[in-house]
Amino acid sequence: MNRTHANRPIGIFDSGIGGLTVLREIARLLPREDLIYLGDTARFPYGSKSSHAIIQCALECARFLMEQQIKMLIIACNTASAHALEMLQETLPVPVVGIIQPGFKVLMETTRSQRVAILATQGTIASNVYQNLIRQHYPMACVFPIACPLFAPLAEEHLFDHPAADLIAAHYLQSLNTANIDAVLLACTHYPLLRNAIQKALPPSVKIVEPAQSCAEQVRSWLTASEMQNLQEQGRHQFLATDHTERFAALAKTFLGREIDLHRIVLQT
Amino acid sequence: MNRTHANRPIGIFDSGIGGLTVLREIARLLPREDLIYLGDTARFPYGSKSSHAIIQCALECARFLMEQQIKMLIIACNTASAHALEMLQETLPVPVVGIIQPGFKVLMETTRSQRVAILATQGTIASNVYQNLIRQHYPMACVFPIACPLFAPLAEEHLFDHPAADLIAAHYLQSLNTANIDAVLLACTHYPLLRNAIQKALPPSVKIVEPAQSCAEQVRSWLTASEMQNLQEQGRHQFLATDHTERFAALAKTFLGREIDLHRIVLQT
Numbered sequence: 001m002n003r004t005h006a007n008r009p010i011g012i013f014d015s016g017i018g019g020l021t022v023l024r025e026i027a028r029l030l031p032r033e034d035l036i037y038l039g040d041t042a043r044f045p046y047g048s049k050s051s052h053a054i055i056q057c058a059l060e061c062a063r064f065l066m067e068q069q070i071k072m073l074i075i076a077c078n079t080a081s082a083h084a085l086e087m088l089q090e091t092l093p094v095p096v097v098g099i100i101q102p103g104f105k106v107l108m109e110t111t112r113s114q115r116v117a118i119l120a121t122q123g124t125i126a127s128n129v130y131q132n133l134i135r136q137h138y139p140m141a142c143v144f145p146i147a148c149p150l151f152a153p154l155a156e157e158h159l160f161d162h163p164a165a166d167l168i169a170a171h172y173l174q175s176l177n178t179a180n181i182d183a184v185l186l187a188c189t190h191y192p193l194l195r196n197a198i199q200k201a202l203p204p205s206v207k208i209v210e211p212a213q214s215c216a217e218q219v220r221s222w223l224t225a226s227e228m229q230n231l232q233e234q235g236r237h238q239f240l241a242t243d244h245t246e247r248f249a250a251l252a253k254t255f256l257g258r259e260i261d262l263h264r265i266v267l268q269t
Numbered sequence: 270m271n272r273t274h275a276n277r278p279i280g281i282f283d284s285g286i287g288g289l290t291v292l293r294e295i296a297r298l299l300p301r302e303d304l305i306y307l308g309d310t311a312r313f314p315y316g317s318k319s320s321h322a323i324i325q326c327a328l329e330c331a332r333f334l335m336e337q338q339i340k341m342l343i344i345a346c347n348t349a350s351a352h353a354l355e356m357l358q359e360t361l362p363v364p365v366v367g368i369i370q371p372g373f374k375v376l377m378e379t380t381r382s383q384r385v386a387i388l389a390t391q392g393t394i395a396s397n398v399y400q401n402l403i404r405q406h407y408p409m410a411c412v413f414p415i416a417c418p419l420f421a422p423l424a425e426e427h428l429f430d431h432p433a434a435d436l437i438a439a440h441y442l443q444s445l446n447t448a449n450i451d452a453v454l455l456a457c458t459h460y461p462l463l464r465n466a467i468q469k470a471l472p473p474s475v476k477i478v479e480p481a482q483s484c485a486e487q488v489r490s491w492l493t494a495s496e497m498q499n500l501q502e503q504g505r506h507q508f509l510a511t512d513h514t515e516r517f518a519a520l521a522k523t524f525l526g527r528e529i530d531l532h533r534i535v536l537q538t
Binding site for chain 2: 042043048049050052053122126149150153154156157159162163164167168171243247269
């Protein structure tokens with residue numbers, strides 16, 4: 001990898017479509033970069049799979065993107081970051097950025113009391129990745145991890161502002177009302193869409209943060225430090241998925257805020 | 270296949286854990302039969318996969334069960350039945366029973382007006398399998414197919430009796446209030462768990478039916494007609510899955526009504 005590789009694209013993968021919220025932040029902060037997004041929609045969701053299965057999926061996505069000559073890999077999926085980041089960092093010849101470290105960073109910069117909650121899929125919560133990271137750096141912190149398996153399906157059903165979303169948010173978050181937290185991390189790419197319902201279920205003083213912007217900043221730092229920025233006028237974005245339905249195309253619009261062409265590809269297993 | 274094979278087990282497979290609702294009915298009606306259940310949890314859900322991928326998954330599950338010397342195969346998954354039943358019936362040397370035909374049968378035996386609704390996953394609804402079957406036999410019938418993607422996650426979250434389940438059922442089923450239907454088929458193994466919420470969202474005169482019992486009756490008919498019943502005192506049940514997590518074990522209890530040992534197996538691909 002050297003300066004001549006600076007014009008190569010950045011690869012981003014996610015278990016599905018939600019990672020487009022991360023791509024959006026990267027595109028905003030780094031508009032000159034070429035981006036290739038791969039959503040493993042054929043095997044969505046990763047959240048309920050075992051660690052073994054998630055690692056296998058992540059490896060196949062990473063291999064495909066490496067064949068596209070990427071200069072950097074971003075794992076936009078919390079579950080895949082939790083289980084496969086280390087393995088991919090050890091295996092791949094390019095830098096690999098997960099979504100956990102950026103989420104951890106913005107959460108701990110936001111809290112004053114070090115009493116925080118993590119909202120995520122069951123897979124991410126069960127991996128203990130955020131809990132361990134926080135305890136390692138902030139041994140006196142108090143972490144409330146909450147799995148919210150219905151948030152992603154609710155987001156995908158466009159029921160963000162439906163009363164059912166409020167009831168389900170209240171159901172998941174009721175234990176936080178007496179937890180005296182001051183910050184909550186949305187540790188799943190789908191959850192920002194439910195931000196209103198989540199805020200209503202929490203004491204108004206609690207701040208809600210998400211990792212996408214912090215992740216984009218980390219990418220920019222690395223590109224700058226290693227002089228690997230693409231200097232072209234305007235980056236191109238390519239959108240790939242392992243399965244394609246009209247629903248995925250519609251969801252892409254919800255998450256990205258604009259229409260895209262989603263191309264189906266086949267992964268080597 | 271002859272009478273000496275009557276002591277062989279019956280194989281049942283599903284994309285996940287929901288098919289245990291079918292196993293439960295079979296075990297109730299045929300308590301002397303040995304049953305082997307295979308949940309393809311590593312690749313759950315089938316609903317969003319392509320027809321090609323679903324057929325491949327179904328073939329691998331069927332092959333594994335054939336190696337266990339089963340005398341009959343039951344596809345307890347609506348999506349797999351919709352896409353792979355015919356192929357398996359043509360390929361396998363044992364009878365293969367799907368879940369579509371039994372559902373169709375009980376629904377059309379229940380309706381008087383031939384105005385009916387089908388509640389199912391997006392994959393099952395998109396396959397048009399129920400709609401085609403009904404129109405083929407009842408050309409004057411009026412079918413209302415409704416995809417309910419949040420029902421399965423709600424069931425898996427044990428929120429059957431939560432007000433959110435009522436709101437979401439009302440959201441999906443509101444169009445049925447003026448449809449003058451008299452019967453509804455729960456064409457997904459998860460939906461019977463939400464029966465109360467679904468009933469509340471429908472006019473009280475509407476009857477709700479499900480295929481599991483009808484499927485079990487079809488199995489019994491075949492066993493009787495071919496004199497292949499197992500005559501032992503009490504059948505044994507074996508539970509296998511392609512991925513194993515604590516959550517699957519907990520879900521198994523919800524769907525089956527009792528604790529089970531779920532063993533992980535690896536399918537030949």
